[in-house]
Amino acid sequence: MKDLYPFLNQARQAGLYRRRRVLDSPQQPRLVVDGRPMLSFCSNDYLGLAADERVAEAFRQGVERWGSGSGAAHLVTGHSRAHHALEEELADFTGRERALLFSSGYLANLAVITSLCGRGDTVIQDRLDHASLIDGARLGGAALKRYAHNDMAAAEQRLAAATGETLLAVDGVFSMDGDLADLPALAALCQTHDAWLMVDDAHGLGVLGEEGRGSLARYGLDADRVPVLMGTLGKAFGTAGAFVAGSEALIETLIQKARSYIFTTALPAAVAEATRASLKILRQEDGRRERLRALVARFRQGARQLGFELPPSETPIQPLIAGEARTALDWSRALEARGVLVTPIRPPTVPEGSARLRITFSAAHALEDVDELLHALEVIAP
Structure with a gap:
């Protein structure tokens, strides 16, 4: 049988190795991930209906x-x-x-x-x-x-x-x-x-x-x-x-x-x-979409004040471009240390040189959750 470990080792060395997390809670902003409470900004549950x-x-x-x-x-x-x-x-x-x-x-x-x-x-x-x-x-x-x-x-x-x-x-x-x-x-x-x-x-x-x-x-x-x-x-x-x-x-x-x-x-x-x-x-319930727009607006204003350059997006998907895969991984770990979960997105999901944090919002988030995210982002701000 062909030895697959060289491929796995290369992925680890390049900062491209992926691992699954285990949730012990429903899909919502406040999760229990690998046994630890976390504030999540990486779900596609945009309207907060996954646990409705x-x-x-x-x-x-x-x-x-x-x-x-x-x-x-x-x-x-x-x-x-x-x-x-x-x-x-x-x-x-x-x-x-x-x-x-x-x-x-x-x-x-x-x-x-x-x-x-x-x-x-x-x-x-x-x-x-x-x-x-x-x-x-x-x-x-x-x-x-x-x-x-x-x-x-x-x-x-x-x-x-x-x-x-x-x-x-x-x-x-x-x-x-x-x-x-x-x-x-x-x-x-x-x-x-x-x-x-x-x-x-x-x-x-x-x-x-x-x-x-x-x-x-x-x-x-x-x-x-x-x-x-x-x-x-x-x-x-x-x-x-x-x-x-x-x-x-x-x-x-x-x-x-x-x-x-x-x-x-x-x-x-x-x-x-x-x-x-x-x-x-x-x-x-159009109010869910209105809440999303308010959350995104608050985040974009706060992120710019921290010095981040944001790509144009009116949707709940708000990327912070890190560039190198290792940088995106480091950013994600720094946020995780502060109780905020944002998974790093790396090649081949995105092109080389455009690794990022893909921050996403849900109508189930509160404005205070956005403020907590912005406070955590201070540690990686340019």
Whole structure:
């Protein structure tokens, strides 16, 4: 058997070794991590719904009715009335004809790209797109062409040179930087060049736009201009899984062709019931988004006063760029010593030389929590 320890030792020496932490508490700002109380700023639970009692109660009732597992793929016997109702509600939420549930965002992105494009076709992506979008293009065999981050001139060049069926896939909110894609410009370019536009709005849904409808609502874009929308349920929704929303023809195509849908056991129906509850809260309680905006504004003002340079981001994702992986690791350890948990993000998750602390906020945070974070950041301030 091949010796893997040289690889592991290299990762340790480069400051790139990763380890799991063990939580002894629900997902919330105040955690018990590895047996120690910590104030966390590294969750994607943007609206604070992961431990919301109403969502938990819907989950409990779902288990009582449907049991703990779905038992099969959606196309066998795994597709319950709860799944079906959630798909209909997500379609209404996103303003599209239909929605299709997946067990994860990774599987959803693989499904779309491999179903719409193959050998001889072209997939175009932003350099900072999520890994699942990149892997989808590679798995499907299409030519993958990437353009510099948010560079519309480069995106147009890629579209003009594309061959075969063309799909441009992009994050609505970039997961490591928190900035938004220029979706209006990309939509116009894709219409000009007769290309599909797919938006992965994992970090925009629930956070941006009226009723939390996401990046597309933030820009006023409809299904005609953005025909493929992917969203995840494990972030602002506070549960698990993902969905693709689009036309009747798109969803039926995925059901017939997408291997990551056909050959995957369906999410437990109880998760679907919990998500139906969280979707209702997400749409109705705009105060959660208002609180997020207040938290982000307080942080950005305080961080600038400490001397940090912040990338442009109106979202709960607020990165502090350290540069080298070792520096980001040192920063994280310094905060942890003061009871604040912010995990370091290092290559290959981000490009070389852009390691960072990825600070994220939840509507469950209090303004006092932000002040505690800023006080802890004094130890690493420039």
